[in-house]
Amino acid sequence: MKDKKDVTIYDIADKLKLSTSTISRALKDHHSISEKTIKKVKKTAEEMGYRPNTLAASLRSNKTKTIGVLISRINRPFISSLISGIEIAAQKGGYNVIITQSHDSYQDEVNNAKTLYNSRVSGVICSLAMETIDTSHFQQFIDKNIPLVFVDRVPKDFDTYRVMIDNYSAGYKATKHLIEQGCKRIAHFAGSQFRNIYSERKRGYIDALKHYNLPIDENLIVYFTTMSFHEGEKATNNLLDMQNPPDGIFSSNDTTAVSAIQYAKKRGVKIPQELAVIGFNNDPISQIIDPGLSTITHPAVKMGQTAAEKILSHLKDPSNKDEITEITFLNTEVLVRESSKRI
Amino acid sequence: MKDKKDVTIYDIADKLKLSTSTISRALKDHHSISEKTIKKVKKTAEEMGYRPNTLAASLRSNKTKTIGVLISRINRPFISSLISGIEIAAQKGGYNVIITQSHDSYQDEVNNAKTLYNSRVSGVICSLAMETIDTSHFQQFIDKNIPLVFVDRVPKDFDTYRVMIDNYSAGYKATKHLIEQGCKRIAHFAGSQFRNIYSERKRGYIDALKHYNLPIDENLIVYFTTMSFHEGEKATNNLLDMQNPPDGIFSSNDTTAVSAIQYAKKRGVKIPQELAVIGFNNDPISQIIDPGLSTITHPAVKMGQTAAEKILSHLKDPSNKDEITEITFLNTEVLVRESSKRI
DNA sequence: TTGTAGGCGTTATCAT
């Protein structure tokens, strides 16, 4: 099968004895073109099987109508919902979404940023890799006035759009909930403290304890690197081996919270009576585990949509170019299931 | 902040008193350019902050180095793993991945196909929407010799690359497993029979029953539309209300299998003694539910990788342009957990 | 080994 050549506006122009400018305008309903011509052009374009060449238009206008997304890995419930939201909002605005995964590697993130930059994306949405500390590879976007939105895992010190939840308050609420259920020794599964979503959750945890006059025991705070199922098991094991084990766990994600429940059950520890557990994210597994995992809900799809909308509106209104630092906080809620219901 | 203009090969040429062709070639290590010039050009390019304009190159070469992906919805375990695999293979080959969701709507799928076509993607990977029956909107890719790979939810009658599992044999194996556990009345949760992944699973189920001389009871076959948690509950309810309820369920996905387990437990039905259950996909929830859900494993990431590789190799070797019908089957396995272990 | 020139398809500017 031969590759038939694409029909271009030249071909239409030839056929209709018009100029390419007229065709180009007619196809975009330009007001200076007569109704009749517009109709004729569109009809002929249709008949000839014309498809606009986005590439050429992009080159000409230096605009790609593409949003680049930089995330750790797609196949995690929170991230895939996030992307879903981005895609929905982007599509509504006529934008495409191009995805790159860092797999939580700093070097991959740097490379991907470069790739996106080179492909002239109109805007970038990023949730930082676990490893990332230095964020200078994002400066290139700022320099070229390409709107950049950080989502969820945002940097502390980079002035741009940010869409996130109030992790401090979520951590506080989660801990407070356990305290209200009568927990006195609450352990915390903490993520990498380089990612402030985790350090903030921990800060909320600490402050809640303080506020309720409970002692802070550093031995009850476990620092994770990957926050995997396996890490959760190990941590739970260690905690339960303590002379004075915890009676509650506030975990920074659902994966490790679920593993804690499973492991504790295996050891005969009663959930929630002897150990109350609350997680974070409301992943699907949280409602499947028995007892149901109390958790903090995240509006993941909404976050994606919001992030994409920030980009679209920035691109639409080129006035506010300078020094954008806009932080959008989305609401979280404590979702109480059986794993923490003691009273 | 002003948008600084991009550095082009013209700028480099000017600075080095060379022609643009030399620059262009030097940047790509063309053999006809001297080592010295290459080094000099690259150094200057680096210093001037040159970034190749993929757009211009694509327009010129009529190649975009982009793979378009058309799926139902990203935020499902199987799909997000699939995409992850695609992205990994694409990145390895220097390709970008652009994602569109149909949300299982036929119309959206048609629109997305058009969008991808217009953006001149180099290749397309698609898993069909639930609704899709007519697949003529994919013909445009074939006509332009754009490699098209269907994954998982493939059409019956469209001759192109397909990467999938042997759903018939998987359905057969799952049912056989239940039979071997002593089940006599096995129900089947079937998906839309327009999607042959589901009709094949059902065919495997039927044939296994036949092979073991078990009667086929149409009342035990439940046809789902969305295969959601809720649908699973309702179906389970109805089945358990029967005078002669089933003693086993083979479900076409894990979501409904899990809901069956939860609902049956709620009604006091013992799993697996009174009701053995096996699902499909090995979603994360399947190992969280208690008892653990037996299921059919899918190599989702591998499927994505394989699909992307088909495209890359097709693009690399333009010889085999005509009439490609290549079906790749990936292996499945019965993963036995507690939900079906009776002996 | 390097240079010249034309074109990829579209659109904006300036004419008519």
Add this chain to the structure above:
DNA sequence: ATGATAACGCCTACAA
């Protein structure tokens, strides 16, 4: 209301 022309940045025959 329509047309001519140049430009977006890169690549590649062909020429030197």
